[in-house]
Amino acid sequence: GAGVSQSPRYKVAKRGQDVALRCDPISGHVSLFWYQQALGQGPEFLTYFQNEAQLDKSGLPSDRFFAERPEGSVSTLKIQRTQQEDSAVYLCASSHGRGNQPQHFGDGTRLSIL
């Protein structure tokens, strides 16, 4: 497809379970970003990849959050031992080049922790 694709669209998990969220960026886009969006708030930065290198993970809230992009294309955000406060929409965005380039978002994964 032409846009950023995320799966699943919705994920419900019990507290303590591990979850994995997938992002397929726009083909050829070098940069990939993960954001967390709480209800009624703006997206908050989690982590940034340039190709397969994770250049910034300063926004990850705890060591339960882990992201990877092993081949420089698809990325996975993993959350271990989920907590209720992890409930949010997780957005992925990609951009063509390095630095400050327009970012194009996916539809997000709405994660609900029971």
Add this chain to the structure above:
Amino acid sequence: GENVEQHPSTLSVQEGDSAVIKCTYSDSASNYFPWYKQELGKRPQLIIDIRSNVGEKKDQRIAVTLNKTAKHFSLHITETQPEDSAVYFCAGSGNTPLVFGKGTRLSVIA
């Protein structure tokens, strides 16, 4: 780090009127300022962006202005239509990742 403040949080206008949303930023190193439109349950969509070497940019009914000295930038929508109703986010970045404002819920009343 960067801090972006956005006002107002909600805005209602009559169809055909103009809407203005204002943002301020704290980091003088910031040089890229995009605006996103997000409809309920949908992805944020980039509608316009501006870089710090430009004071104003226009795209049909949408314009953005930037005042680097005062560290503020604004989104202007003219001749509003019901389909402009959405939440709008400003953002800024320089040497740091994009930092978003808290959003403005725009309602265009027919």
